Structures are given as structure tokens and as C-alpha cells.
Amino acid sequence: MHIVTFAAAGGIHGIPILAVEEFTRPVPVTPVPLADRRVAGLMNLRGKSGTVIDLRKCFVKPHGEPSPNGKMILLETTDRLTEEARQLSVQVFREPVVLLVDRICDIFPIRFQDVQPRPAHVPERFVTGVLKHGKDYVSLIDLMILIDDILNPRGTS
Amino acid sequence: MSSAIVPASNKTITLAGNGETPATDSKFSIFSPVVTVEHREFYERIVSELNGVFPICTQGKCTAVEVSEDATEQEQITDLMKRVESFSGELLEVTKQLFDQFYQAKEHFCKMIHGTTAYVKINLMDRNLLERTCDVRWWALETAFSDVIEFRERVSERLRAILDGPHNKPDGDVLREVIEEKERWEVNAAANERLQKSLAMFDDTETLIADVRAVLKKASFACDRLEDINSSYTLYRDLVIACRDGMIIANSNKTTRPRVLGLNVAGENWFQKALTTKDGTQYHAQDLTESSIETERSLIYSAGIREQSDNYGKVIGAMGVFFDFQGEAMMILEDHMSRDADNFVEDGWYSFITNSEGVVIASSDPGVIEPGKSAHLPRKQRTPPAGLRPMTYSVIEGQESAVFSARTDGYLDYPGLGWASHLVVPKDQIFRTAASNTQLGISIDELMQSRLVPDINKQTFTKVQDDKESIQLISLNGIVFASKLGKRGVALGPIFDQIKQTGEFTTSKMEYLLTEMAVGELQLNLQALENFSKQAIDLIDRNLFERAADVRWWSTDQYFWTALKDPTPENFQKAAHRMEVINGSYTMYRNLVLANRNGEVVASARSEDRHKLKAVSVYDDQWFLMAMRTNKSSEYAVQDVMTSKLEPRKERSLIYSGGVRVGGARAGDPIGVVGILFDWDTEGKKILATCLPKDRDGRLIGGCAAFYTNSHHEVIETTDPEHFPVGKLLSLPMAHNQLKAGQSTSGLLVINGQRYIMGSSRTKGYREYAGLGWLAHVLRPV
Incomplete structure (x- = not known):
């Protein structure tokens, strides 16, 4: 499976490339009143709209400063996943979601045997495993856990 | 009514963007010979990589058709390819702009640095020449000179009366012969003797004979005074006194004296002009010319000698001072030149001065740029218009060179002689790539964000990163x-990989070029600050040299030794009056004081402070003690900038002093001291203000500072009293602290939490003035 890695909150993170629809420069975001603090707002790009999640705010202790020219990752929706993605059990949200990150790093294939479980000191539940790539430690993010927690708070869904 | 329609196309596109170089003829060409081999290779690689993207995109478009039958999918791929093409096209344009900016920025900066250097050289000369105009006017009023001329005239009249009178002595003819022969009795001891002998034949000539002898004595005394002047002010080759008929009756140069005394200069311009001066404030500056006094071409300042040495008296003769122009010019020309490890001026560097006709009058290398010949420069640069600093490329000695010129704009009330200074720098040195292995002490990112890098470069940097x-x-x-696309997409993968690689390659190369630009900019900035600090220390050294000369000369003044030798209230009054006159003529002094051997102030220039100073004892003051220890009139003492009880209201005083000796003797123990209080704050500030860096439009750059520190690293004068106040102790980097006399350095440092680049220079003194170990610093915030 190929993953795309990106920098956010001072670390390098990865998600399956098949979960991604497009990378863009940041577009204007309309704040949503009373939304979760991790939600930056709603965006609209060439007719596509989506909820923007500021990934930095999803971490308990983010490091460093947010980049002044971050990037957006538009995620696929469940209905648009390719057959290959379904076979590989790539999971995405049913509605358009956008991740706000600092920088897109790389795209490369991974082997499941290289992935190690989440270390005990990482409190974020959405990090499901880590792997070493070059000199970086990449934490793999489970998008469903991440998004569900924000957009589907327990008890309302 | 019709109005002119401005064509839309008259807007020229300036690639350089700095708004002052016309874009039309300065458009960048990679084939320009100034572009270094590295850069040309660099440029070609970037262009070929980018050009390589276009076929890849075409291939991508074809592959799209191969891998998908879906029109939307095809369109998406084609769209991506088109975007890649357009960005690649933009990058090609940016690359050209980048090189254009790179070379223009370098050229501009070099123009500024070398143009300033050319200007500094002519300005140093002008400042020097201005001081000379004060000198000659002041000395021409010395009583010894009017005295000898007037006395000689009276004696001559009496001699003529004898000749013309009724006499039948056979010796009358001998007398006439002696008076009219070439060996002048006024200056020649043997001729004087003969005249005395023949006068003895006449009746009642005892007093006349004594007076004839006295003329010789007075002429010899005038010579002594001229020698005294020249040993105080060492910038002259000769000083002469001419009578109204043009006969030289005294000179300062012992070596040439036998030849010079008795010469007649009635036909020389400097002499004639001096005779027409209206009062003691007027002088004449004679541009380099032939004179019978010297074998070299001479630069002569002249002023009239007046009856009774009175400012408004009738002109009775002339004083001519022969400035050591060639020596001074050599000193100035050899300065500010790039030198190799053995301290030789590097090949291809020349510096020379042309007169108002464009003829070379001094040259750092007379073998290549020959004095006396018209300079091989375009006319407009040979005699550049005032205020302009033209630059041209020219071939000098077979080497492509840049010639920077600056014409004199005079200094203060001195208009200058229309001279121009020219600096020749090999062209390849201007566009030489900045050494990248030097320790900068600043990160590239910080440097790129700093105020040192022009906005236009920052914009390009942003644009490159954006692309x-x-x-x-x-x-x-x-x-x-x-x-x-799964398996179908496999064919597309390598194409996007290739695009990604090309993008990274070209943009990283461009970023590298931009950082090279920034580093170059930093280095040139450092060099500019170094030059400014050198200018600041040179100017103060030359100024203080004049002060050391003044005090030595004034210490021999007869009013002063008379008052100390014969301390009557009347003599003190005369001494005080004399000081007042001096102080009135020289604006750079705050006060002059005369102290007796007990350290009591017995006379001073400022009448309003006189009674207060009478109560002051300077016996423990350095300037007094050191001057009392001198034993020659050619020695002086100086007390570094510090508080003084002579000026309790001033924070800091700088006092020069010299020993006073009976009869103005050249050697012996002093009987008192003359102290002169230099107007340090004003003069120091004035000089520093001229050494602050300016931007491309000639405006002062905000936040810059210039200041002097003494040998204890204490600020002694400043342009920025808020951040670098007088009295502040500075801890400077070693490289700056350990500078030896005459050395300069530059670097980055943090003071008060602000990062600066700084240039520093240590005094090397000027001529026999050794300097006080001071440093000049010029800072610019990063």
C-alpha cells in the first residue's frame, strides 16, 4: 500500500494515498459557530465543499509553530472510494472532510510488517501505529477514529 | 482640442526592478562576458531541465489517452500537464529575471562602493586643501614677514637716495653695481658685506650700514619662522616670502635656499594674484604649474603680506606655500586599494587624479597611467560634471576594467580646483562569485528575511518557493x-516522478542562486561598512593632525613667551588678545589657554571665562604635565577625550598642548604651556554623520549608527546617543578589538538584543601624528 506523509503539530504523519482526493494550497475557510474547536470551518474549492479539520488541534501537545503556508488534503468520501481502496480496507468519512496540515512530504509504499503498534506515550487514539521512514518516524493515522471523534460525537450518531 | 494619446506600449518592463536603471539596454543576456562560467552552466542546466518538462507533459497527455477511455479522466490528466507546462514556462522567465537581478545588484553595489571610494579620495584631497587655505592666510600675517619686507624697502629707499643724490665719489658706480647685481645683498652675506664696504666710503652712513646688515638678519629670522612653520606643518615642500618687486627674501627649505633666495617671481601667476588680494581673508590657489622655486610641478597657495601685518593693511609682498601635492596624492591614491597577501596593490587596480582639463596629475602607477597626459577615458568621465559619479567599462592595459569617477564638489567654503578622482577595478572582480565557504554567523533564512536583502530579491525568493x-x-x-487508476495508472507514475524531480532540481538551484545573492549582498554590505569606518577614522586622524600642527606652531608665538617671561598684566592682556584673535579665525576650537610653569592659567581666549579660569590650577592635568616634559618645539602633547576643569559644563574635552620656550626657541625646557581645546563633540559628530550608509536612492538607512571608541572601548562620540551613548563601554568581538593600527574588519554581532553588521577600523595616524588608538565603527541593523 502507498501512503502519503505530511507534517503537522511537529510530527510526521501518514495516511493511505487512496484516501486522498487532492492536495491544495489553503483556501479560505468559513468558521462554523459552536463547532468543535478542532474544526477550522467550512471550505469550498471549485464547487467541492468540506469540513476543515485543523490537525494540529487534534494533538494533545503539538510541537513547534504552525506553518504560515500550510496545505490542505481533501479526503475521498466513502462513496467515491475505488475498488482497490475497498479491498485494502481504506476507510474514509461519508461526507467531504479536509485536513489542514503544515506540509506535504512524500509518497511511498509501506509493508504492514514494518508497522509497529502505537507507543505507550502517545495519547492520541487516532494514531494506530508507527513506522520508520528514512530518519523520520511516521505515525499512521486512522481517519475514521479521528473524524468520528470530531464530527460524530458519541451518543449523537 | 486634441490631446496626445499616450500609447499603452510605452511602459517598459524592467527586469531589474530597482527602478533606476533603464531596462532597455540593460536587459540580461546569458552571453554577456561578465557572467561567470559557473553561472552560465547553472543557467543552462536549469533551462534544459525545464525545457525537458515540455516533452514529458506531451508524453503525459498521450499516455492519458492510452490509459483511459474516460473523457473526464483524460481531461484531468491533460489539465495537470497543462498546469505543469505553464509553471515551467514561468520558472524559465523567473530564472532569467533572477540572473538579471543578480548581475545588476552586484554592479549597482560595486558602483556604490567604488564610486564612494573615488569620491572619498577627492574629498580627502579637498579637505586637505581647505586647511591649506586657512594656513596661508594666517601665516601671511606673521609680523616677522611684514617686518623684513618693510625694513628692506626703507633701506632700499635710502640706498637709492644716495645713488640718486649729488655725489661725486668714484665708488658710486661700485655701489650701483652691488645693488643691482644678481647676487642680492638682502639675502647673500658676501654681497651684503661688499655693499657695507662700499657704503663706508660715503659720509654719515654708519646707521645705514647697520641697517643693511640688519636686513640680512631679519631675512634670516623670517627663514627661521618659515622653518618653524614647516616643522609644525609637514605638508609643505617649501614656504617663501616675496617682496613687492617679486624678490624671494626668505624660504623654509634649507636645501634649496642658496638657489631660491634672491629669485624673482614677479612674472609668476601665484605672486601676481597674491598682490591683488583685497584683505587678509583672501588667498589664491594656483593649480599645478611650473614655478622657478621648484623643479617639480607645484601646487601653490598664496596670500598678500600686509603693512604692519594688519588684516586690512596695504599689500607689500606675498607669501607662497608649496604644498607637497605629489606626496599627499600618493598617500590618498594608494589607500582603499585591493591588496594581495604581500600587501602589494593587486594587478589591474589603479587610482589617479585628473585636473579640470582631464589631464592626469597624479597616479598610483605612473608607468601605466602617466601624469601629464590626457586620461584615456570618455570625455564625460575625464572631466565629470560636479555631483555625478559616472562609471564606464573600458580596457586598461589590455584588461577589461570598470572605471569609477568622482569630481570634487569642494569642501565647506573651498570650491576645489575642478579635479576628479578615478578608480580602476578589473571587471571580473566586480562580478566575482561570493566565496561561499566563509563563516557568515547568520542563517540563510535569517539573512533572506533581513533588511540587507533588497525587497526585489525577497519577492523573487518567494516566487521561486511558490512555484x-x-x-x-x-x-x-x-x-x-x-x-x-490502479494498474492503468502505472504508466503515468514515472511521468509525475520526473516532473517532481525537475521541479525540485530547478527550484533548489534557484534557491541556491538566491542565497548566493544574499551572501554576496551581505559581503558587499560588510565591505561598505568597513570602508565607511575607515573613512571615519581617516577623517578624524587628518583633522587631529592639523590640531597637533596648530598647537606646535602657536606655542612659538612671541606674545605667549613674552607674557610668561615678563609677567606683567599688560603682557597677559596682549597674550589673551592674541588668543582671542586665533580663536576667532579657527572655528574648531572652543578655547585656548596659556598656563605658566606652576600650572596657573594666565591667559585665555574666551573673555567671558577668563576670571573663572584664573582660579584654576592645571598643574595635575595630563596635557599640562606632558607638554612641560617636551623639550623641542616640534613636539606636542594630547590629552585623550575626558572631563576637564577648564570646561566644567562640557562632558568631554580633547586638549592639545605644546611647550612655550623663550624666544620661540626650537629646543629647551618650556616656561609654560599653550593648551587648545578642540571642539570635539561638534567636529566628531560632523565627520561621523558623513560616514553613515545610504540606500540606493541616497537616503540614510534607518537604524544605522557610527561612533568612535577610545582604547578602553568606551564610546567617545556617536551618531546614536540612544543606543550607543557617549561613555558606554562596549564589548566588541575579538577581531575588532585586536585590530592593529590602520587595519579594518567587519562582521556580525548582537548588541542590546539587536543583530547588526559592523565595520571597524583602527587609527593609523596621519603623517607624524600617531593617533590615539581609537577605533571607528559603523553599524547597520540586520
């Missing part, structure tokens, strides 16, 4: 797209 990002995003999206 890099765009290409990266496009290729990433392409890869995402291809991966979704």
Missing part, C-alpha cells in the same frame, strides 16, 4: 490520480 510548491503539488496530485 516550487505548485509544481510539487501538481506532481503529488498527479501521483494520487495515477494511483487511483
Whole structure:
């Protein structure tokens, strides 16, 4: 499976490339009143709209400063996943979601045997495993856990 | 009524963007010979990489048709390819702009640095020449000179009366012969003797004979005074006194004296002009010319000698001072030249001065740029208009060179002689790539963000990074797209990889070029600050040299030794009056004081402070003690900038002093001291203000500072009293602290939490003035 890695909150993170629809420069975001603090707002790009999640705010202790020219990752929706993605059990949200990150790093294939479980000191539940790539430690993010927690708070869904 | 329609196309596109160089003829060409081999290779690689993107995109478009039958999918791929093409096209344009900016910025900066150097050289000369005009006017009023001339005239009249009178002595003819022969009795001891003998034949000539002898004595005394002047002010080759008929009756140069005394200069311009001066404030500056006094071409300042040495008296003769122009010019020309490890001026560097006709009058290398010949420069640069600093490229000694010129704009009330200074620098040195292995002490990012890098470069930097990002995003999206096509997309993968690589390669090369630009800019800035600090220390050294000369000369003044030798209230009054006159003529002094051997102030220039100073004892003051220890009139003492009880209201005083000796003797123990209080704050500030860096439009750059520190690293004068107040102790980097006399350095440092680049220079003194170990610093915030 190929993953795309990106920098956010001072670390390098990865998600399956098949979960991604497009990378863009940041577009204007309309704040949503009373939304979760991790939600930056709603965006609209060439007719596509989506909820923007500021990934930095999803971490308990983010490091460093947010980049002044971050990037957006538009995620696929469940209905648009390719057959290959379904076979590989790539999971995405049913509605358009956008991740706000600092920088897109790389795209490369991974082997499941290289992935190690989440270390005990990482409190974020959405990090499901880590792997070493070059000199970086990449934490793999489970998008469903991440998004569900924000957009589907327990008890309302 | 019709109005002119401005064509829309008259807007020229300036690639350089600094708004002052016309874009039409300065458009960048990679084939320009100034472009270094590295850069040409660099440029070619970037262009070929970028050009390589276009076929890849075409291939991508074809592959799209191969891998998908879906029109939307095809369109998406084609769209991505088109975007890549457009960004590549933009990058090609940016690359050209980048090189254009690179070379223009370098040229501009070098123009500024070398143009300033050319100007500094002519300005140093002008400042020096201005001081000379004060000198000659002041000395011409010395009583010894009017005395000898007037006395000689009276004696001559009496001699003529004897000749013309009724006499039948056979010796009358002998007398006439002696008076009219070439060996002048006024200056020649043997001729004087003969005259005395023949006068003895006449009746009642005892007093006349004594007076004839006295003329010789007075002439010899005038010579002594001229020698005294020249041993105080060492800038002259000769000083002469001419009578109204043009006969030289005294000179300062012992070596040439036998030849010079008795010469007649009635036909020389400097002499004639001096005779027409209206009062003691007027002088004549004679541009380099032949004179019978010297074998070399001479630069002569002249002023009239007046009856009774009175400012408004009738002109009775002339004083001519022969400035050591060639020596001074050599000193100035050899300065500010790039030198190799053995301290030789580097090949291809020349510096020379031309007169108002464009003829070379002094040259750092007379073998190549020959004095006396018209300079091989375009006319407009040979005699550049005032205020302009033209630069041209020219071939000098077979080497492509840049010639920077600056014409004198005079200094203060001195208009200058229309001279121009020219600096020749090999062209390849201007566009030489900045050494990248030097320790900068600043990160590239910080440097790029700093105020040192012009906005235009920052904009390009942002643009390059932006394009890099765009290409990266496009290729990433392409890869995402291809991966979704599954097996069909495999063919597209390498294409996007290639695009990504090309994008990264070209943009990283461009970033490298931009950082090279920034580093170059930093280095040139450092060099400019170094030059400014050198200018600041040179100017103060030359100024203080004049002060050391003044005090030595004034210490021999007869009013002063008379008052100390014969301390009557009347003599003190005369001494005080004399000081007042001196102080009135020289604006750079705050006060002059005369102290007796007990350290009591017995006379001073400022009448309003006189009674207060009478109560002051200076016996423990350095300036007094050191001057009392001198034993020659050619020695002086100086007390470094510090508080003084002579000026309790001033924070700091700088006092020069000299020993007073009976009869103005050249050697012996002093009987008192003359102290002169230099107007340090004003003069120091004035000089520092001229050494602050300016931007491309000639405006002062905000936040810059210039100041002097003494040998204890204490600020002694400043342009920025808020951040670098007088009295502040500075801890400077070693490289700056350990500078030896005459050395300069530059670097980065942090003071008060602010990062600066700084240039520093240590005094090397000037001529026999050794300097006080001071440093000049010029800072610019980063």
C-alpha cells in the first residue's frame, strides 16, 4: 500500500494515498459557530465543499509553530472510494472532510510488517501505529477514529 | 482640442526592478562576458531541465489517452500537464529575471562602493586643501614677514637716495653695481658685506650700514619662522616670502635656499594674484604649474603680506606655500586599494587624479597611467560634471576594467580646483562569485528575511518557493490520480516522478542562486561598512593632525613667551588678545589657554571665562604635565577625550598642548604651556554623520549608527546617543578589538538584543601624528 506523509503539530504523519482526493494550497475557510474547536470551518474549492479539520488541534501537545503556508488534503468520501481502496480496507468519512496540515512530504509504499503498534506515550487514539521512514518516524493515522471523534460525537450518531 | 494619446506600449518592463536603471539596454543576456562560467552552466542546466518538462507533459497527455477511455479522466490528466507546462514556462522567465537581478545588484553595489571610494579620495584631497587655505592666510600675517619686507624697502629707499643724490665719489658706480647685481645683498652675506664696504666710503652712513646688515638678519629670522612653520606643518615642500618687486627674501627649505633666495617671481601667476588680494581673508590657489622655486610641478597657495601685518593693511609682498601635492596624492591614491597577501596593490587596480582639463596629475602607477597626459577615458568621465559619479567599462592595459569617477564638489567654503578622482577595478572582480565557504554567523533564512536583502530579491525568493510548491503539488496530485487508476495508472507514475524531480532540481538551484545573492549582498554590505569606518577614522586622524600642527606652531608665538617671561598684566592682556584673535579665525576650537610653569592659567581666549579660569590650577592635568616634559618645539602633547576643569559644563574635552620656550626657541625646557581645546563633540559628530550608509536612492538607512571608541572601548562620540551613548563601554568581538593600527574588519554581532553588521577600523595616524588608538565603527541593523 502507498501512503502519503505530511507534517503537522511537529510530527510526521501518514495516511493511505487512496484516501486522498487532492492536495491544495489553503483556501479560505468559513468558521462554523459552536463547532468543535478542532474544526477550522467550512471550505469550498471549485464547487467541492468540506469540513476543515485543523490537525494540529487534534494533538494533545503539538510541537513547534504552525506553518504560515500550510496545505490542505481533501479526503475521498466513502462513496467515491475505488475498488482497490475497498479491498485494502481504506476507510474514509461519508461526507467531504479536509485536513489542514503544515506540509506535504512524500509518497511511498509501506509493508504492514514494518508497522509497529502505537507507543505507550502517545495519547492520541487516532494514531494506530508507527513506522520508520528514512530518519523520520511516521505515525499512521486512522481517519475514521479521528473524524468520528470530531464530527460524530458519541451518543449523537 | 486634441490631446496626445499616450500609447499603452510605452511602459517598459524592467527586469531589474530597482527602478533606476533603464531596462532597455540593460536587459540580461546569458552571453554577456561578465557572467561567470559557473553561472552560465547553472543557467543552462536549469533551462534544459525545464525545457525537458515540455516533452514529458506531451508524453503525459498521450499516455492519458492510452490509459483511459474516460473523457473526464483524460481531461484531468491533460489539465495537470497543462498546469505543469505553464509553471515551467514561468520558472524559465523567473530564472532569467533572477540572473538579471543578480548581475545588476552586484554592479549597482560595486558602483556604490567604488564610486564612494573615488569620491572619498577627492574629498580627502579637498579637505586637505581647505586647511591649506586657512594656513596661508594666517601665516601671511606673521609680523616677522611684514617686518623684513618693510625694513628692506626703507633701506632700499635710502640706498637709492644716495645713488640718486649729488655725489661725486668714484665708488658710486661700485655701489650701483652691488645693488643691482644678481647676487642680492638682502639675502647673500658676501654681497651684503661688499655693499657695507662700499657704503663706508660715503659720509654719515654708519646707521645705514647697520641697517643693511640688519636686513640680512631679519631675512634670516623670517627663514627661521618659515622653518618653524614647516616643522609644525609637514605638508609643505617649501614656504617663501616675496617682496613687492617679486624678490624671494626668505624660504623654509634649507636645501634649496642658496638657489631660491634672491629669485624673482614677479612674472609668476601665484605672486601676481597674491598682490591683488583685497584683505587678509583672501588667498589664491594656483593649480599645478611650473614655478622657478621648484623643479617639480607645484601646487601653490598664496596670500598678500600686509603693512604692519594688519588684516586690512596695504599689500607689500606675498607669501607662497608649496604644498607637497605629489606626496599627499600618493598617500590618498594608494589607500582603499585591493591588496594581495604581500600587501602589494593587486594587478589591474589603479587610482589617479585628473585636473579640470582631464589631464592626469597624479597616479598610483605612473608607468601605466602617466601624469601629464590626457586620461584615456570618455570625455564625460575625464572631466565629470560636479555631483555625478559616472562609471564606464573600458580596457586598461589590455584588461577589461570598470572605471569609477568622482569630481570634487569642494569642501565647506573651498570650491576645489575642478579635479576628479578615478578608480580602476578589473571587471571580473566586480562580478566575482561570493566565496561561499566563509563563516557568515547568520542563517540563510535569517539573512533572506533581513533588511540587507533588497525587497526585489525577497519577492523573487518567494516566487521561486511558490512555484516550487505548485509544481510539487501538481506532481503529488498527479501521483494520487495515477494511483487511483490502479494498474492503468502505472504508466503515468514515472511521468509525475520526473516532473517532481525537475521541479525540485530547478527550484533548489534557484534557491541556491538566491542565497548566493544574499551572501554576496551581505559581503558587499560588510565591505561598505568597513570602508565607511575607515573613512571615519581617516577623517578624524587628518583633522587631529592639523590640531597637533596648530598647537606646535602657536606655542612659538612671541606674545605667549613674552607674557610668561615678563609677567606683567599688560603682557597677559596682549597674550589673551592674541588668543582671542586665533580663536576667532579657527572655528574648531572652543578655547585656548596659556598656563605658566606652576600650572596657573594666565591667559585665555574666551573673555567671558577668563576670571573663572584664573582660579584654576592645571598643574595635575595630563596635557599640562606632558607638554612641560617636551623639550623641542616640534613636539606636542594630547590629552585623550575626558572631563576637564577648564570646561566644567562640557562632558568631554580633547586638549592639545605644546611647550612655550623663550624666544620661540626650537629646543629647551618650556616656561609654560599653550593648551587648545578642540571642539570635539561638534567636529566628531560632523565627520561621523558623513560616514553613515545610504540606500540606493541616497537616503540614510534607518537604524544605522557610527561612533568612535577610545582604547578602553568606551564610546567617545556617536551618531546614536540612544543606543550607543557617549561613555558606554562596549564589548566588541575579538577581531575588532585586536585590530592593529590602520587595519579594518567587519562582521556580525548582537548588541542590546539587536543583530547588526559592523565595520571597524583602527587609527593609523596621519603623517607624524600617531593617533590615539581609537577605533571607528559603523553599524547597520540586520
